[in-house]
Amino acid sequence: MSKFLTASIGRKFIMSISGLFLVMFLAVHLSVNLLLIFDDSGELFNIAAHFMVTNPLIRIVEPLLGLGFLVHIIWSFFLEYQNWKARPVKYNQKNPAVASTWTSRNMLVLGALVLVFLIIHIINFYWVIRFTGGVQEITINGEHMEDTYSLVAGLFKTSVIYDIIYVLGGILLGFHLSHGFWSAFHTLGLSNKQWMSRLQIIGKIYAVIIAVGFSIIPLYFLIKF
Amino acid sequence: MADKILKKLNIKVWRQNNAQDKGRFETYTIENISTGSSFLEMLDILNNNLIEEGKDPIAFDHDCREGICGTCSLFINGRAHGPDTEVTTCQLHMRKFKDGETITIEPWRAAAFPVIKDLVVDRTAFEKILQAGGYISVNTGGVPDANAIPISHEDAEESMDAASCIGCGACVAACKNSSAMLFVSAKVAHLAKLPQGKVEAKSRARKMVAKMDELGFGGCTNTGACEVECPKSISITNIARLNREYLTARFSE
Numbered sequence: 001m002s003k004f005l006t007a008s009i010g011r012k013f014i015m016s017i018s019g020l021f022l023v024m025f026l027a028v029h030l031s032v033n034l035l036l037i038f039d040d041s042g043e044l045f046n047i048a049a050h051f052m053v054t055n056p057l058i059r060i061v062e063p064l065l066g067l068g069f070l071v072h073i074i075w076s077f078f079l080e081y082q083n084w085k086a087r088p089v090k091y092n093q094k095n096p097a098v099a100s101t102w103t104s105r106n107m108l109v110l111g112a113l114v115l116v117f118l119i120i121h122i123i124n125f126y127w128v129i130r131f132t133g134g135v136q137e138i139t140i141n142g143e144h145m146e147d148t149y150s151l152v153a154g155l156f157k158t159s160v161i162y163d164i165i166y167v168l169g170g171i172l173l174g175f176h177l178s179h180g181f182w183s184a185f186h187t188l189g190l191s192n193k194q195w196m197s198r199l200q201i202i203g204k205i206y207a208v209i210i211a212v213g214f215s216i217i218p219l220y221f222l223i224k225f
Numbered sequence: 226m227a228d229k230i231l232k233k234l235n236i237k238v239w240r241q242n243n244a245q246d247k248g249r250f251e252t253y254t255i256e257n258i259s260t261g262s263s264f265l266e267m268l269d270i271l272n273n274n275l276i277e278e279g280k281d282p283i284a285f286d287h288d289c290r291e292g293i294c295g296t297c298s299l300f301i302n303g304r305a306h307g308p309d310t311e312v313t314t315c316q317l318h319m320r321k322f323k324d325g326e327t328i329t330i331e332p333w334r335a336a337a338f339p340v341i342k343d344l345v346v347d348r349t350a351f352e353k354i355l356q357a358g359g360y361i362s363v364n365t366g367g368v369p370d371a372n373a374i375p376i377s378h379e380d381a382e383e384s385m386d387a388a389s390c391i392g393c394g395a396c397v398a399a400c401k402n403s404s405a406m407l408f409v410s411a412k413v414a415h416l417a418k419l420p421q422g423k424v425e426a427k428s429r430a431r432k433m434v435a436k437m438d439e440l441g442f443g444g445c446t447n448t449g450a451c452e453v454e455c456p457k458s459i460s461i462t463n464i465a466r467l468n469r470e471y472l473t474a475r476f477s478e
């Protein structure tokens with residue numbers, strides 16, 4: 001088994017499984033977050049957020065998600081280091097743009113920038129809600145819960161800098177996924193002559209939905225309030 | 226119509242005396258090259274000049290000069306086999322270049338393809354990958370009747386497409402990871418599509434990939450550069466097939 005984890009295709013297998021797991025997470029995350037802009041009273045989002053933190057299934061999935069991120073990130077550096085080593089003497093002149101996309105060649109750069117965003121994002125919300133207790137209590141339909149809506153809306157209404165950071169975060173994720181999505185299926189061998197181009201198109205659509213979906217939220221608060 | 230003449234070209238080329246030498250770039254000028262001549266003919270003329278000047282001619286690999294042997298491994302102006310698609314270096318023509326241009330020529334760069342001299346690299350690594358599993362060891366008997374083993378038209382076509390790989394190494398040279406996945410996948414797909422090769426398909430994928438890793442080639446990140454630079458347009462869908470064969474082999478062990 002350890003041989004499999006360090007073999008080139010084994011490493012890629014880990015990247016694609018963890019990547020696809022994160023892809024599924026993002027879809028759920030975006031669906032919940034879009035409630036932020038569909039109900040200005042914040043009730044819908046608060047109820048959904050409360051449901052997410054109290055739901056036993058989510059409690060189990062949360063550590064798994066952390067693990068998924070860790071594995072994806074650690075393996076990405078490991079894999080890129082191995083690939084970098086495979087060419088000890090670099091070319092003096094390169095013209096790679098004719099044969100491949102910038103995105104596909106710079107997944108580590110995009111991933112690392114997403115990681116920076118991720119850290120900022122965790123400090124902004126997750127950390128405050130879970131550990132520092134800087135979030136107000138609110139009662140909706142007789143149930144006590146955290147007022148997550150005010151925390152998020154507050155940040156987006158008051159800080160243009162953070163609005164920009166979150167828009168950039170969404171766009172970076174979109175680029176990462178415009179290559180990552182179909183690449184993950186290709187790595188798993190779930191692709192062939194017909195399906196390769198289909199997966200590339202589905203991946204592009206998914207990437208655009210993620211990029212637009214996440215960036216629209218801070219923009220909504222910035223423009224409306 | 227007569228071919229145009231390129232009055233002057235600057236040729237910036239990698240010179241390295243032997244495998245241990247550090248190597249450096251040298252720039253030579255060459256005059257009056259017909260656009261109708263091939264890239265290798267241009268190098269022949271340059272070498273003649275160098276010999277006449279008492280200098281060491283530039284070593285480069287070549288054999289068939291018609292796009293079938295795969296030895297002419299030159300990285301020209303930042304691209305494997307230069308600025309044309311679906312050709313080897315020997316099929317590249319000087320009409321692809323402009324008068325007065327500086328042409329940069331480098332050897333394939335990969336840990337698994339060490340430079341022997343100037344532009345010549347050692348591609349024994351491909352041989353070793355083939356020896357690890359790129360063959361059929363089941364006894365296939367004598368020559369069978371033409372229609373004794375039915376093979377669908379589609380399978381025959383796909384197998385033939387994969388079999389057109391000439392082992393030139395452009396896929397490795399063009400890949401940002403120096404990965405040999407397109408080459409290996411072509412060999413695996415070529416044999417796995419036929420009944421005689423199917424028997425060993427899984428162990429073949431496992432052995433060839435293990436050898437590829439051991440020899441220091443990088444892993445595939447699906448950039449697709451190999452397919453674009455491959456002179457035989459081997460499709461990266463073969464890589465998906467190789468991944469599939471390899472993963473099912475590992476999980477059914």
Ligand code: HEM
Nearest residue numbers: 015016019022023076107108111112115180183184187446
């Ligand atoms: C929510 C966040 C993320 C998602 C949804 C995601 C998703 C994916 C997917 C689906 C792939 C394709 C896997 C494959 O080609 O087999 C991938 C590849 C990759 N990811 Fe991520 N990723 C995320 C965050 C990150 C982070 C934080 C990093 C690292 C610092 C990173 C680094 C990489 C690298 C280097 C690859 C390239 C591997 C390759 O091209 O083969 N990713 N990602």
Ligand code: SF4
Nearest residue numbers: 390391393394396455
């Ligand atoms: S797959 Fe194409 S580029 Fe790679 S060795 Fe074969 S013919 Fe050359």
Ligand code: FES
Nearest residue numbers: 290294295297315
């Ligand atoms: S010399 Fe044989 S392919 Fe170019």
